[in-house]
Amino acid sequence: MTSYRIAVIGGTGPQGKGLGYRFARHGHTVVLGSRAAEKAVPVAEEVTARLDGVADAGVVTGASNLDACADADVVLLAVPYDGHDELVATLPLAGKVVISCVNPLAFDKRGPHGRVVDAGEGSAAESAQRIAPDSSVVGAFHHVSAVTLWGEKDYLEDEDVLVCGDSAEAKAVAIELARSVTSRDGIDAGALRLARQLEPLTAVLISINKRYKAHSGVRISGLAGH
Amino acid sequence: MTSYRIAVIGGTGPQGKGLGYRFARHGHTVVLGSRAAEKAVPVAEEVTARLDGVADAGVVTGASNLDACADADVVLLAVPYDGHDELVATLPLAGKVVISCVNPLAFDKRGPHGRVVDAGEGSAAESAQRIAPDSSVVGAFHHVSAVTLWGEKDYLEDEDVLVCGDSAEAKAVAIELARSVTSRDGIDAGALRLARQLEPLTAVLISINKRYKAHSGVRISGLAGH
16 A cells, blocks of 8 residues: 555545544545644644554644645645635645545525536536646545544445546545545546536535435445445 | 336437336336337337236336327436427426436547536426426436346346435425335435436446446445435
8 A cells, every 4th residue: 555645635624634534544644734733733633542543543743734735745625615716726736646525515595506616617626726737636535424534434335435537647546545435446437527526416415414314425336346 | 106107208218218117117107208109119019028027017108208298197308418408398297297317418538527507507307397387397317327227137226316306296206216226215315406416427427337347326325224
């Protein structure tokens, strides 16, 4: 297994914290980033405490989002869509694999639905790629719930991580990192623009969660070994 | 179990034929519709031949799309998105439950992706509801592949049928009909506008099918009894 240095932008939010925990539990080095380092440090300590007794766990530290990126091989964008573009523009992402699990969602009295990005011709992941053209952006980890990530199961074996991207090398990194979460390779879902489909699917899962009082996830059937 | 009279519009296409077969196999009466009745009749005969020996199978006949609708309780729209709106406008749908499994997709050298409907603020199912306001439209059965529908398994037990709609009664019909396909109730995915998310997800499955040489489907994890 490759051991990565992973910066989690928005690492104090539930999705970022949960994924950071899973990556470190699987042996990767994780820096949880936040606007201010002093917000990230106690969350990193909380994750570190949860890793107590886990053999070969990676080190988890906290830093500002910018400092978190500095030495990272992989940068996970786990931020709300509001302010996403402005934040991405400030980050030193050139040459890095950038994984976006950002879900542009909207909510009203009829429930959650996908927020329309670029009149339906875009997605958060594509925006990040446009803003950081010298990075390799992939979309992945949109559908794993923060609650199950932070839960007791060793792996979310009933779920799949769908990975889209235009760089085969960057996709391979996310496909491997999915093992930290599900115990299996992520699924290569195709081109980066399919993030237009993957991101708002989270609205469907949230809608299902409300109706069934569940923490639902996605599994792809019909694939050998999955 | 309620036994429905189901018209399949586009019943000679692989998706319509496959779903019609599954519904009839489960005891429902099915009329496969096509532009011309003489195209539908031989396909109905082919499905009937496949049902030979199935206990309590429903009767399958062929008719024009218009005649198929006449006596139906439930109308399944299983047509290509091209020409969809014009066709729906010709159908007598008032008072009926209309189930749309229409997938507005586009393909180019980078693969399949979702076709943008109403600048991202619409879907085929929502278009059908607008064109036929006195019907109750739900979206369902987008993700079951024609190949597995026509295949040898008694039920596609590894897959789920996601149902969206604004009428609880109409959704209940589709949720029950899902048993014909998966052996389990369909999943209530929420409001009709979530068809914007369900329809183009099929592009992701087609992309996965190409890469993995598979016939993939969707399963929702984390729900009791599913």
